[in-house]
Amino acid sequence: MSSQSQEPYDATSTAGIPEHGRERLERMRERSFFTSDLSVNEFLLVKGAGFEPLGLVLGTSIYHVGFQAGNWTKNQEMDVLTTAMYDARELAMTRMEEEADQLGADGVVGVRL
Secondary structure: OOOOOOOOOOOOOOOOOOHHHHHHHHHHHHOOOOOOOOOHHHHHHHHHOOOOOOOOOOOOOOOOOOOOOOOOOOOOOOHHHHHHHHHHHHHHHHHHHHHHHHHOOOOOOOOOO
């Protein structure tokens, strides 16, 4: 769970998508081809399941964690780093969902973290 309070998800919002991402999505909507990083086997499985690929969506986030002191003589979890990693992943996944919504997608396949 994120340590920050979040507003309810709005599928029509492009607030989390950077300007160049919105431009890329607009170009994809105008064309009849799509971009994918699926392998041949993954693509064939998706097509065989009856899905129609619409395009490549992505979500990124960059966090500056700062400094966390630790006792290097014993094993311990780095709480600040763990929280930042969870928050960064959640933000990236939300951005990816927003891009998929803008393309009119029902889902996302082939996610790589």
